[in-house]
Amino acid sequence: MNPILQTRDLWKAFGGLIVTKNVNLSLARGARHALIGPNGAGKTTLINQLTGVLRPSSGQVFLDGEDITRIPPNARVHRGLSRTFQINTLFPRLTPLEAVTNSILVRERKGLNIIKRRVFGVSRRVNHVDEAYHLLEQLNLAKDCLVETHTLAYGKQRLLEMALALAAKPKVLLLDEPAAGVPEGESDELFAVLNSLPKEISILLIEHDMNLVFNFADRITVLVNGEELVTGTPTEIAEDPRVREVYLGKGH
Amino acid sequence: MSEKLSRASNHLTFLRTLERWKPAEIVFWVALVAVQFVFPTSLVFASQILITGLFALSLDMLLGYAGIVTLGHAAFFGIGAYTAGLLAAHGWQDPLLGLVVAGAAAGIAGYLSSFLLSRGGDLTRLMITLGIGLLLFEVANSAASITGGVDGLQGVAVGKLLGLFAFDLYGKTAYAYVLVVSFLLFAFVRSMMHSPYGLALRSMRENQVRALAVGIPINAVLTNIYTLAAVIAGIAGALLTQTTQFVGIDVLSFQRSADLLVMLIIGGTATLYGGFVGAAAFMMVQDRLSNLNPQYWQFFLGVLLIVMTLYLRGGLLGGLGRLAALCKRRRDKERS
Numbered sequence: 378m379n380p381i382l383q384t385r386d387l388w389k390a391f392g393g394l395i396v397t398k399n400v401n402l403s404l405a406r407g408a409r410h411a412l413i414g415p416n417g418a419g420k421t422t423l424i425n426q427l428t429g430v431l432r433p434s435s436g437q438v439f440l441d442g443e444d445i446t447r448i449p450p451n452a453r454v455h456r457g458l459s460r461t462f463q464i465n466t467l468f469p470r471l472t473p474l475e476a477v478t479n480s481i482l483v484r485e486r487k488g489l490n491i492i493k494r495r496v497f498g499v500s501r502r503v504n505h506v507d508e509a510y511h512l513l514e515q516l517n518l519a520k521d522c523l524v525e526t527h528t529l530a531y532g533k534q535r536l537l538e539m540a541l542a543l544a545a546k547p548k549v550l551l552l553d554e555p556a557a558g559v560p561e562g563e564s565d566e567l568f569a570v571l572n573s574l575p576k577e578i579s580i581l582l583i584e585h586d587m588n589l590v591f592n593f594a595d596r597i598t599v600l601v602n603g604e605e606l607v608t609g610t611p612t613e614i615a616e617d618p619r620v621r622e623v624y625l626g627k628g629h
Numbered sequence: 630m631s632e633k634l635s636r637a638s639n640h641l642t643f644l645r646t647l648e649r650w651k652p653a654e655i656v657f658w659v660a661l662v663a664v665q666f667v668f669p670t671s672l673v674f675a676s677q678i679l680i681t682g683l684f685a686l687s688l689d690m691l692l693g694y695a696g697i698v699t700l701g702h703a704a705f706f707g708i709g710a711y712t713a714g715l716l717a718a719h720g721w722q723d724p725l726l727g728l729v730v731a732g733a734a735a736g737i738a739g740y741l742s743s744f745l746l747s748r749g750g751d752l753t754r755l756m757i758t759l760g761i762g763l764l765l766f767e768v769a770n771s772a773a774s775i776t777g778g779v780d781g782l783q784g785v786a787v788g789k790l791l792g793l794f795a796f797d798l799y800g801k802t803a804y805a806y807v808l809v810v811s812f813l814l815f816a817f818v819r820s821m822m823h824s825p826y827g828l829a830l831r832s833m834r835e836n837q838v839r840a841l842a843v844g845i846p847i848n849a850v851l852t853n854i855y856t857l858a859a860v861i862a863g864i865a866g867a868l869l870t871q872t873t874q875f876v877g878i879d880v881l882s883f884q885r886s887a888d889l890l891v892m893l894i895i896g897g898t899a900t901l902y903g904g905f906v907g908a909a910a911f912m913m914v915q916d917r918l919s920n921l922n923p924q925y926w927q928f929f930l931g932v933l934l935i936v937m938t939l940y941l942r943g944g945l946l947g948g949l950g951r952l953a954a955l956c957k958r959r960r961d962k963e964r965s
């Protein structure tokens with residue numbers, strides 16, 4: 378089967394700084410694929426090109442075999458590509474319930490006529506609001522879903538990041554360090570959620586914590602200075618001397 | 630069964646409560662109806678307050694709900710005002726026809742100019758809207774043969790409303806007319822802001838990057854809301870023309886855009902009522918103080934703005950809301 382998400386000779390430069398160098402990434406269907414690499418390796422920049430926030434200097438991105446390189450970010454979401462952000466990118470003065478309901482209603486907008494979209498209150502979309510609530514429940518956010526997002530604890534906000542992405546019912550989920558900033562030992566909740574996601578969702582995960590990566594991933598790509606160093610199974614990566622050099626050579 | 634379950638559930642009740650018409654809202658509109666009978670000698674002024682409130686509501690759609698800043702919103706008010714004036718001066722005297730055409734003209738202008746705003750941040754938008762406003766003012770000023778220039782557009786004769794009610798000197802017809810149009814537009818805007826579209830709009834205000842990542846076509850929404858806000862501003866402008874039977878060039882002035890922004894902020898943004906409350910407060914205090922001494926007004930306004938921004942976030946309505954919450958907490962405490 379062809380990969381669900383693929384890049385071909387992706388290249389991105391900011392002026393003289395090359396941050397993506399000829400990357401040919403391939404995400405298999407149902408994969409639990411981790412993308413690792415040192416700070417500044419270009420992981421987030423790569424995600425931004427996959428989602429369309431940044432336009433690559435050259436090369437292409439394929440989703441389910443279709444070239445999406447020139448498709449705007451919002452349209453990519455409707456095709457099943459969803460993401461979370463390394464730094465919380467939420468709606469501070471919306472409640473989580475409103476925020477997730479919003480994602481769902483945007484996803485389902487084609488099924489709503491203009492009156493339902495523009496005139497009737499959100500509360501009339503009983504099924505969609507219920508769906509939002511249940512998703513929040515799954516992410517342990519049910520208790521906090523009626524207060525404004527900015528008042529939530531940081532860990533809860535990280536979970537909401539995930540809820541917003543999942544509400545789009547993605548085929549591919551791109552997770553940019555979902556546990557970033559969460560104290561060690563408190564990321565269990567997050568990874569329990571991650572591990573419980575259905576196999577139909579293909580996941581690309583960026584994560585620095587190697588324990589988490591090796592527990593989660595069935596495939597790993599190492600990115601260094603914008604270049605793909607190696608891709609392989611967790612065992613292959615663990616044994617690869619070049620990877621050790623990157624991580625250990627710098628005195629880790 | 631499951632329908633019944635969710636009906637009882639907290640999260641739906643929460644949203645329903647947000648959307649329901651509150652008693653205070655009903656009091657607000659009933660009070661405006663009462664003005665017609667209680668203050669029969671102030672109806673001309675009251676109409677102008679309402680018109681300005683409606684105009685401020687259209688700004689609230691942009692600033693409060695969509696998070697789009699503008700310093701040139703008077704452009705659409707002015708286009709509506711002149712369109713209605715020119716129509717009436719050239720023989721099309723039906724007021725409702727005037728409203729529709731004025732709204733359409735302003736809407737087209739809004740639609741076209743929205744494309745200039747789709748790129749760029751707040752500062753860019755401030756400058757572009759300011760630029761469009763200044764430009765239109767100068768156009769109206771130069772085209773004196775059509776617009777009357779600084780002397781204003783004369784000879785605006787508006788026909789009877791529905792062919793039945795003539796506009797009288799005391800503003801009786803005018804006030805009722807403005808009130809009905811304002812209420813209808815308000816109810817429309819209110820329901821839209823509580824709809825999925827309104828939710829998407831607020832999410833865009835809160836975080837454009839995430840809104841895009843959730844699948845909202847933010848440029849299309851921007852064009853859409855900017856056009857709608859322009860239509861309502863245009864209708865407000867037309868109402869002013871029809872109820873005063875005159876168009877002064879100041880309908881397009883920068884001062885009008887700036888005052889509007891001040892009124893909305895005084896009243897409270899993203900509250901739906903902030904525009905009306907702000908317009909009433911602004912215009913009544915201005916009226917009193919300018920009668921005493923024009924300088925008092927400017928001075929007072931300056932002080933008010935500073936105090937307001939520093940200490941009364943959310944404007945008058947935001948302050949009232951917090952006061953109400955405080956009282957409620959007191960009561961709850963006493964009870965327990």
Ligand SMILES: Nc1ncnc2c1ncn2[C@@H]1O[C@H](COP(=O)(O)OP(=O)(O)OP(=O)(O)O)[C@@H](O)[C@H]1O
Pocket residue numbers: 391394396414415416417418419420421422423463
């Ligand atoms: N808009 C931009 N303009 C210029 N340089 C940029 C821009 N965005 C990122 N960079 C640079 O590109 C490089 C890669 O950044 P990126 O954020 O993709 O790294 P990363 O692998 O996600 O790092 P981290 O692990 O710290 O999140 C960095 O050197 C960064 O400074």
Ligand SMILES: [Mg+2]
Pocket residue numbers: 420421422463553
């Ligand atoms: Mg990063």
